[in-house]
Amino acid sequence: MISRLLSIAGNTFIESLRRPVFLSVLGTVCVLLSLNPAISTLTLGEDDKLLVDLGLSTILLGGLFLSAFIATGSISQEIDSKTILTILSKPVGKFCFIAGKYMGTCAAISLAVWIWSLVFLLGIRHGAISTAWDNTDGPVLLFGLGGTALAVAIASWGNYSRRWNFPTTVSSLLAAFLALAWILVLLTGKDWSLQGLHTEFATGEKQLGQVLLALLLALQALWILAAISIACSTRLGQLSTLLVTFGVFMLGLSSDALFGGPGQEKPLAALAYRLTPNLQFHWLADALSLGSPVSGSYLLLVSGYTILFSGAILCLATALFEGKEAG
Amino acid sequence: MKTPPDTAFVKTHGLTKVFKDFWLRPRVVALEGLDLEIRPAEVHGLLGSNGAGKSTTIKLILGLLFPTSGEVTVFGKAPGDVETKNRIGYLPEESYLYGFLDAEEILDYYGRLFNLPAPTRKQRIAELLDMVGLQGMRRRPLAEYSKGMQRRIGIAQALINNPDLLILDEPTTGLDPIGAREVKDLILKLRKEGKSVLLSSHRLADVEDVCDRITVLYGGRKQAEGSMDELLSSPSSTIIETDRLDAATIDSISKLLEKAGGLSIRKTESPRQSLEDFFLGLVEKADREGAETSGATGGAGVAEFLAKKNPTPDTEPNSETGEDKASTAGEDAD
Numbered sequence: 072m073i074s075r076l077l078s079i080a081g082n083t084f085i086e087s088l089r090r091p092v093f094l095s096v097l098g099t100v101c102v103l104l105s106l107n108p109a110i111s112t113l114t115l116g117e118d119d120k121l122l123v124d125l126g127l128s129t130i131l132l133g134g135l136f137l138s139a140f141i142a143t144g145s146i147s148q149e150i151d152s153k154t155i156l157t158i159l160s161k162p163v164g165k166f167c168f169i170a171g172k173y174m175g176t177c178a179a180i181s182l183a184v185w186i187w188s189l190v191f192l193l194g195i196r197h198g199a200i201s202t203a204w205d206n207t208d209g210p211v212l213l214f215g216l217g218g219t220a221l222a223v224a225i226a227s228w229g230n231y232s233r234r235w236n237f238p239t240t241v242s243s244l245l246a247a248f249l250a251l252a253w254i255l256v257l258l259t260g261k262d263w264s265l266q267g268l269h270t271e272f273a274t275g276e277k278q279l280g281q282v283l284l285a286l287l288l289a290l291q292a293l294w295i296l297a298a299i300s301i302a303c304s305t306r307l308g309q310l311s312t313l314l315v316t317f318g319v320f321m322l323g324l325s326s327d328a329l330f331g332g333p334g335q336e337k338p339l340a341a342l343a344y345r346l347t348p349n350l351q352f353h354w355l356a357d358a359l360s361l362g363s364p365v366s367g368s369y370l371l372l373v374s375g376y377t378i379l380f381s382g383a384i385l386c387l388a389t390a391l392f393e394g395k396e397a398g
Numbered sequence: 399m400k401t402p403p404d405t406a407f408v409k410t411h412g413l414t415k416v417f418k419d420f421w422l423r424p425r426v427v428a429l430e431g432l433d434l435e436i437r438p439a440e441v442h443g444l445l446g447s448n449g450a451g452k453s454t455t456i457k458l459i460l461g462l463l464f465p466t467s468g469e470v471t472v473f474g475k476a477p478g479d480v481e482t483k484n485r486i487g488y489l490p491e492e493s494y495l496y497g498f499l500d501a502e503e504i505l506d507y508y509g510r511l512f513n514l515p516a517p518t519r520k521q522r523i524a525e526l527l528d529m530v531g532l533q534g535m536r537r538r539p540l541a542e543y544s545k546g547m548q549r550r551i552g553i554a555q556a557l558i559n560n561p562d563l564l565i566l567d568e569p570t571t572g573l574d575p576i577g578a579r580e581v582k583d584l585i586l587k588l589r590k591e592g593k594s595v596l597l598s599s600h601r602l603a604d605v606e607d608v609c610d611r612i613t614v615l616y617g618g619r620k621q622a623e624g625s626m627d628e629l630l631s632s633p634s635s636t637i638i639e640t641d642r643l644d645a646a647t648i649d650s651i652s653k654l655l656e657k658a659g660g661l662s663i664r665k666t667e668s669p670r671q672s673l674e675d676f677f678l679g680l681v682e683k684a685d686r687e688g689a690e691t692s693g694a695t696g697g698a699g700v701a702e703f704l705a706k707k708n709p710t711p712d713t714e715p716n717s718e719t720g721e722d723k724a725s726t727a728g729e730d731a732d
Contacts, residue, residue, distance in 0.1 A: 078510035082496070089498040153494040157555065160460045160488040161511040162480045234537070236498075397462045 075163055076171045083175025085239065087141045088182070094238040096140070097183050100133035101219075104190040111199045118199035120360050123278075126191040127285055127356045130184060134293040135320055137183055142176045142300030143312040146392075155397050166389045169301065173385055176297045181290060182246055188286045189249035190215070195282065196256055196271065210259040218248035284365055285355035291377040292353035296320060298381040299348070302388035305395060323350035348380055405474065407563050407594050408436040408459055412468035415454050415618075428454040429618045431468065436563070436596055441589050443609035444598040450615040452598040453491055456567055459596070460488060472563070484512060487561030491568045491598075493552035497541030501532055501551055504540060505558055512559040519558075525701035526554040529584075531577075545572040553581065560703055564588060565596045570604050575677050582608050587700045606630075635664070642668060 087093055104126060111122040146169075149155040158168065193215045197208040222244035229235035260266050272279045299319050303312040322329065330344035352373045358365055413432040419425045429451040436442045444452045457463040458470055461477035475482045495504055502523055509519035527533045530550035540548060549572045556564060566585075570578040585595050585608045599605050605612060612629065614622040622629060643651075648666055655661040 074513050075511055078507060082499075082507050086496065086498055153490065153492065154496060156457075156462060156490045156494055157488070157508070158511070159462055160483060160486065160490075161508065161559075162483040162513075163511055164480050396464060397457075 072164075072167060076167050076174070079158075079163070079168060079171025080174035080178065083145050083172050084178045087145070087176060087179035088239045088242055089236055090141070090144065091238075092140045092144075093137065093179065093183070094241070096133055096137045097186065097242060100129060100183075100187050101190050103129050103133075104187055104194055107191070107194045108197050108200050119195075122195060122199050123282060123285075123359055124356050126194060127289060127354075127359075130187045130191060130286070131289050131292065131354075133187060134180055134184055134289065135296060135317070138176070138180050138293050138297045139300055139313050139316040141179055142173075142297045143304050143309045143316070145172045145176050145304070146301060147304040147307070147309050147312060150397070159397050165392050166385075169305070169385060169388050169392055173298060173301050173381075173388075176301065177294050180293050180297060182242060184286070184290045184293065186242065186245050186249060189246075189253050191286070192253055192279075192282070193249070193256060195279070206261070208256075208261050209263060210256045210261070214252035214255045214259075215249070218252040219245065222248045278359060278362075278364075281355070281359055281364055284370055285359060287370070288353040288355055288373055291374060292323075292348075292350045295323075295348045295350070295353075295377055295381055295384070298384040298388070302384050302391060305388050305392040319348065320350070323348045324354065325351075327351050349376075352376060406435040406437050408434065408470070408472050408596070410434045410455075410459070410468065410470045413455070413458060413465055413470055414467045415451075415458060415463060416466045427618050429458070429615075432615075432620055434613055434620075434623075436594055438594055439589055439592045440611060441585055441595045441597060441609045443605040443612035444596060444615065445602070445605055445612055446615035448600075451618040452615060453567055454618075455615070456488075456565055456596070456598060459565065460486070484559060485562040487556035487559060487564045489552050489556040489564075489566045489569055491571070493545075493548035493572075495540050495548060495551060495555075498539060500539050501527060501536045501543075501554075504551065505554055508555045509558050514559070522558055522560075522701070522703055525703055526557060529699065529701040530554050530580075546574055546577060549573050550577060553584075557701065557704060561593065563594045563596070567598045568600065569597065570599065570601055575674050576681055578604065579674065579678060584700055584704075587705060591705065639669075 107122055107126050107129070111118050111125050113121075149158070159165075193211050197211045200207070222241055225244055226235065226237050226241035229240050230237040254268070257268050257271050258265060260270075296316055296319065300312055300316045303315045307315065326344060326347045326349045330340045330347065335341045335344055355365055410432050413429060413434070414427075415429040416424045417426045417428055428449075432451070432455060434455070444455060446452050454463065458465055459472060459477055460483075461472075461479075470477050472479070473482050473485060496507075499507065505523045505526060506519055509522065514522070524533075527536050530553055532547060532550055532554075535543070535547065540551060543551065549569075553566075553569060556566070564585075566581075569581050573581065582604060585597065588595060589608075589610075595608075597605065597609060606626065609626060611625050612623070613620055643666075648663065652663050655663065
């Protein structure tokens with residue numbers, strides 16, 4: 072069971088990376104995050120807060136698009152293209168199939184969020200560019216742009232001369248090179264002086280530790296949305312699944328306002344509050360703006376919520392899929 | 399999961415499938431009251447026109463569709479039983495494959511779904527690619543393959559687990575005459591090794607060449623069932639094939655028949671070579687002369703792991719590796 076699960080997850084991961092939509096969304100969000108330090112100056116005195124707010128929103132929305140497109144395609148496309156016939160004629164149970172698809176989709180989304188987070192963190196280190204005469208951060212530009220250029224160059228060469236798959240190669244290399252770039256940037260001050268790895272974290276102003284927590288929770292929100300997309304795609308077509316996923320995302324971000332509070336006394340509102348994923352648990356941008364730190368126990372609590380909610384949705388997906396004919 | 403001796407691999411009784419519309423009203427009766435048996439070491443043909451219910455029957459046997467009424471058992475179990483599928487190989491009517499993978503990757507993926515150990519997968523993939531003549535194109539994405547080449551990979555994936563029951567839905571569609579001949583050779587070889595094959599095809603000649611028994615469907619109902627001899631033999635005439643005879647000899651045979659009981663020769667003709675034999679002869683000649691091709695080549699014969707004889711048709715699969723004990727025993731014996 073575990074080996075089959077991992078095989079299906081691995082295949083879904085590779086398929087997701089090789090789909091054109093993955094590279095398009097990955098690239099677009101990377102460009103938007105790179106422009107973040109310049110865009111976030113369009114406010115009076117709150118540049119750095121907007122930088123974080125804008126970055127987190129961009130990552131969450133990019134992840135939503137990616138999650139919706141990949142998760143939607145992963146099952147409904149198998150049904151439409153009938154590749155599901157060859158899979159289900161093998162010794163693969165329907166729960167194993169659904170869970171494998173979910174794990175592969177989450178792995179692809181996590182890879183994208185990893186890359187975006189690194190671009191975002193490099194942007195935070197650079198800081199907002201308020202005026203034309205602001206000093207640029209040399210190490211960020213050199214290591215960040217250098218790593219990106221090297222990844223693109225190697226992937227292009229591999230594709231041209233060795234027939235390596237470009238999207239897969241460039242994503243994998245970006246994940247590695249940008250991580251290296253961030254570590255080098257952490258070790259180098261803006262004036263190129265060497266510093267300890269912890270120096271940037273110790274600067275309370277940037278709340279780097281809290282930003283990392285916020286990124287982790289945003290990723291968990293995307294895992295919940297992926298589970299919802301997968302459950303929908305067992306029964307609905309691609310367009311309907313996309314609409315439902317976007318709808319749940321909107322509801323999830325406003326469930327406290329819509330169904331929470333005093334409204335919970337009404338049975339329907341209480342039911343809706345419990346059935347809708349509360350994505351506000353995962354949205355730490357407001358806490359970061361207010362400077363209220365989030366504890367490790369909150370992270371554990373929300374992680375538990377993510378696991379339980381996603382697990383319940385996957386069980387529902389299996390029940391929906393169990394009764395579906397694959398002919 | 400042993401199949402008792404003399405038990406059919408597949409048994410259906412009164413199998414009926416009705417497709418319904420959105421309002422659950424019956425839309426199409428695809429299959430009605432089908433009784434069918436596929437026995438060990440038998441090649442069973444499923445014949446019928448378009449929409450006769452052949453593919454529906456296969457999907458019901460595989461548990462991909464659910465019957466409206468009636469029963470179906472595969473190796474004595476319900477068709478949806480996951481472990482039973484360790485013993486089945488299936489080629490769908492179209493080669494539904496992942497275009498973003500190459501030939502090696504897709505066979506490796508399917509091998510993993512059967513929990514085959516890595517060395518076994520590696521060996522089987524090499525043998526299967528040799529068998530279907532695609533060793534030279536193993537690193538090309540399947541999206542770049544022609545329809546016939548995809549069909550060959552489809553056949554390879556159906557065999558990766560060395561199945562006891564092979565279900566082939568229109569296996570020769572899209573194949574060139576060499577590929578079609580190789581599929582027929584493969585079916586005969588598998589039967590010799592004690593495996594069963596369910597073959598659904600429009601190509602009557604293919605069915606006639608390889609099948610032991612056939613079931614003919616029309617409009618979702620069984621129209622005829624039996625062995626090829628029972629259904630096709632013509633007991634009122636005899637054909638004798640000899641070397642070429644001259645007119646005088648034919649005349650004397652005719653007189654002999656007349657004298658023996660008032661019989662007569664109805665037809666005399668010099669048989670000609672079939673177009674298939676003629677074509678294959680030309681390809682073999684081109685191959686011998688070293689002519690180059692960027693397409694599929696003739697296969698290297700049936701893969702070695704498929705040619706290892708099963709001691710009995712009622713093999714028990716190894717739940718850990720997905721390999722049947724017969725095949726493992728065969729490997730050990732070597």
